[in-house]
Amino acid sequence: xxxxxxxxxxxxxxxxxxxxxxxxxxxxxxxxxxxxxxxxxxxxxxxxxxxxxxxxxxxxxxxxxxxxxxxxxxxxxxxxxxxxxxxxxxxxxxxxxxxxxxxxxxxxxxxxxxxxxxxxxxxxxxxxxxxxxxxxxxxxxxxxxxxxxxxxxxxxxxxxxxxxxxxxxxxxxxxxxxxxxxxxxxxxxxxxxxxxxxxxxxxxxxxxxxxxxxxxxxxxxxxxxxxxxxxxxxxxxxxxxxxxxxxxxxxxxxxxxx
Amino acid sequence: xxxxxxxxxxxxxxxxxxxxxxxxxxxxxxxxxxxxxxxxxxxxxxxxxxxxxxxxxxxxxxxxxxxxxxxxxxxxxxxxxxxxxxxxxxxxxxxxxxxxxxxxxxxxxxxxxxxxxxxxxxxxxxxxxxxxxxxxxxxxxxxxxxxxxxxxxxxxxxxxxxxxxxxxxxxxxxxxxxxxxxxxxxxxxxxxxxxxxxxxxxxxxxxxxxxxxxxxxxxxxxxxxxxxxxxxxxxxxxxxxxxxxxxxxxxxxxxxxxxxxxxxxxxxxxxxxxx
Ligand code: SF4
Ligand code: FES
Numbered sequence: 001x002x003x004x005x006x007x008x009x010x011x012x013x014x015x016x017x018x019x020x021x022x023x024x025x026x027x028x029x030x031x032x033x034x035x036x037x038x039x040x041x042x043x044x045x046x047x048x049x050x051x052x053x054x055x056x057x058x059x060x061x062x063x064x065x066x067x068x069x070x071x072x073x074x075x076x077x078x079x080x081x082x083x084x085x086x087x088x089x090x091x092x093x094x095x096x097x098x099x100x101x102x103x104x105x106x107x108x109x110x111x112x113x114x115x116x117x118x119x120x121x122x123x124x125x126x127x128x129x130x131x132x133x134x135x136x137x138x139x140x141x142x143x144x145x146x147x148x149x150x151x152x153x154x155x156x157x158x159x160x161x162x163x164x165x166x167x168x169x170x171x172x173x174x175x176x177x178x179x180x181x182x183x184x185x186x187x188x189x190x191x192x193x194x195x196x197x198x199x200x201x202x203x204x205x206x207x208x209x210x211x212x213x214x215x216x217x218x219x220x221x222x223x224x225x226x227x228x229x230x231x232x233x234x235x236x237x238x239x240x241x242x243x244x245x246x247x248x249x250x251x252x253x254x255x256x257x258x
Numbered sequence: 259x260x261x262x263x264x265x266x267x268x269x270x271x272x273x274x275x276x277x278x279x280x281x282x283x284x285x286x287x288x289x290x291x292x293x294x295x296x297x298x299x300x301x302x303x304x305x306x307x308x309x310x311x312x313x314x315x316x317x318x319x320x321x322x323x324x325x326x327x328x329x330x331x332x333x334x335x336x337x338x339x340x341x342x343x344x345x346x347x348x349x350x351x352x353x354x355x356x357x358x359x360x361x362x363x364x365x366x367x368x369x370x371x372x373x374x375x376x377x378x379x380x381x382x383x384x385x386x387x388x389x390x391x392x393x394x395x396x397x398x399x400x401x402x403x404x405x406x407x408x409x410x411x412x413x414x415x416x417x418x419x420x421x422x423x424x425x426x427x428x429x430x431x432x433x434x435x436x437x438x439x440x441x442x443x444x445x446x447x448x449x450x451x452x453x454x455x456x457x458x459x460x461x462x463x464x465x466x467x468x469x470x471x472x473x474x475x476x477x478x479x480x481x482x483x484x485x486x487x488x489x490x491x492x493x494x495x496x497x498x499x500x501x502x503x504x505x506x507x508x509x510x511x512x513x514x515x516x517x518x519x520x521x522x523x524x525x526x527x528x529x530x531x532x533x
Contacts, residue, residue, distance in 0.1 A: 011385075024385065077386035103386035110271045110372050123267030175393065177373035208289055213270035216372030217288040217365040219400065220466040226391035235474050242472025244289045252280045 005031045006093060009101040010045065012057055015114050022114070024103075034094040038081060039064060039071065041093055042104075058117035064089040066229060069165030072172070073118045074105040079169035079227035087167060087229035107172030111214040122168045124214035125182060129166075131210035132203030133186045135195050148194050161189035163230040171215060173227035179215035181224035183207055184240035185232045191243055201247040208244045271371045288365055295361040296470035298354040299463050303489070305351055306456070310496040316509055320433035327432050359408065366401055396462040403459040410452035417445070437504055437511060446501035457494035464489050 007030045015022030029048075032041050039061050046056035062070035066087040073088055075081035081091040096102065104118065112120040150158075164185035171179050187207050190196030196203070218237065225234050277283045284290035315326045334343030373383060390398070417439050421427030426438050440446045464486035468474070478485075503509045 013385075074384050074386070077384050078391065103384075105384055105386065108373075108383045111268050113268050121268055123265075124270075127267065173391075175373070175398070176369035178369065209274065209287060212288045212368075213272055213274060214268070214372070215271075216369030217292065218469075219365075219369075219397065220462075220469045221390075221397045222392035223390065234469065235479070238469045238472045238474035240472075241289055241293065241470055242474070244287070245284070245293055245472065248280065248284050248290065 004034045004094075004098070006034060006096060006098045006100070008032055008041075008096065008099075011101060011103045012045075012118070013105045014057070014117055015106075017116060018113055032093055034092070036093045037064070037089060038075070038091040038093065039089050058115070058119045060119050061089055066090040067165060069167040072107055072167045072169055074103075074107060074172060076103050079107065079173040080167070080229050084226070085229060085231050087165070090229070107168055109171050109177040109215070111177070112168065112171065120168075122166075125166050125168060125179070127214065128179065128183055128207050128210050129186060131206040132199065133190070133207060135190060135199060137195070150193060154192055158189050158192040160233065161185040161187075161192065161236055164189070164228075164232055165230060167229060169227045169229065170224035170232075173223045174216070174218075175221060175223065176216035176219055178218040178224075179211045180218040180237045180240070181228060181232050181234075183211040184236040185230075187243065188236045188239050191239070200243070201250040204240065204243045205247040205251055208240065208247075272368060285361075288368060291361045291365055292470040294357055295365070296467040298358040298361075299467055301350065301354040302358060303460060303464065306460070306493055307489070310493055313500060314496070316433065316436060316500060317503075320431070323433040323436075324431065327430075355411075359404070362401075362404055394462070396458045397466075399458060400462055403455040406452060406455040407459055410448070410455070413448065413452075433509075434511070436500065437509060440501045440504035443505065446505050449501040450498055453494060453497040456497070457490040460493060461486050461490035 008028075010027045010029060011024045012027065013022055014025045027045055027048075029041065029045060032044065036044070039059070042057065042059050049056045059073065060070045062068045064071070066089060069087075071088040072080060075088070075091070080086055080088045081095065083091055083095055106112075106114055106118045106120050107122075108114075108120070111124040112122055114120050161184075164182060166182065166186075168182070170181035171177055174180075187204055190203065191200050220234075220237075222234055225232065275286050278286060285294055312326060312330075315323045331341045331344055333347075396403075416422040417424075418427075418432070418435055421429070421435065424435075424438060427435050440449060465482050468482045500509070
């Protein structure tokens, strides 16, 4: 792939703090290599801002290889930018053309208040995990890996759910700001596996209800799946709806009878 | 030693209601409410399909339509008094309609709280012109097509069940009432527009139902969109055919070889009595 350079106009959301009034700032960038990642392009912008004595743009990232879920912003109205199955950090400038204007905005939802510029507080996702996104085991020496047999199909499906990196793009892209894709990925990852059965019904009920404390109601648009860097399937939402209705029946029985 | 600072996260946008006893608590959660919306939608969908198929009697002629209407009143007559079964079905449909509308309204309010800038059919919170990646026209307009169908339902009842809109309306003569009502081009257009809205609503609703009920089976997953599209298309074609056929003169008194409507019935009875 041959290297080209781009001249770009960036419109970036700047906001000093959670309660400050935000605005778009326009920046011109020249000679951006198409081999750069989107975040490297933002680094170039920030270095220029620092050199000019201005405050750099706050944008989160950590692993820069699409596995941690720290990065994420709306790029031209799409969560994580125009490419499919790509986190912001995996997006490359070759997806853009010379002379483009790129609008960069934070992920928005009532439960994702802006901390600064492009950084938003995604703590409600942690609240959902705390409500049941774990299995309780007695610790001790590590068990043999093949002690609990798991059928291959089940393992694959559970892994598809486990692939969720918790970036929040699904909420940001959803017209209802619903947290269904994230929550169902986290629930099903455990509900599908034998190790997750003991707490299955308690987990489902409590994670779904915690989700509903913070997020909107799913209307099955499917925008989340398109935005998701891990392409979590919408099927997980159906599994979770089914498990939730079951959990309501099971959880009202006496303890231990579920 | 590294230490994480406790920090107060964002507050919940929705206050958790006090749990009612099972099964009422199902309706207190959004996922449960969507389930109720799907089940009531399924009941209403069954009605719409049956209604459309039943109306095909219009193509047979006035006597057959009247006979069909009487058969509906006679349902279950061997066991319970006449029209009780019909009223039972009507009450079920009204109940389904009420919970369908209430769940839709309250869930839309919940989503607006979670995203104050969401408007009826679009996602205006982002400045950059947002083109949807997956949401289709039908899914984005559910909150428009729903109220349109609701208004249309009242219009339809006032027009053909209660006869409020025309002096020529005759109780017990559905064929003539349809011909008179839909013979008016304005009324025909109302029927056409409303049924397009209904078909759009069903196209997204029928697919959405599988998700909300958690009906997920790899064997049928690929067909869900087709099932929804097929149902919506069938209902659209069937229901649009009536106003169009009336306008085109295919369903018309003059096309009947015998006398039409209730007059025909009465004449018929008179002849029988005379014999
Ligand atoms: S489901 Fe996808 S979009 Fe949502 S948090 Fe997980 S990885 Fe991100
Ligand atoms: S920085 Fe880790 S996923 Fe993008």
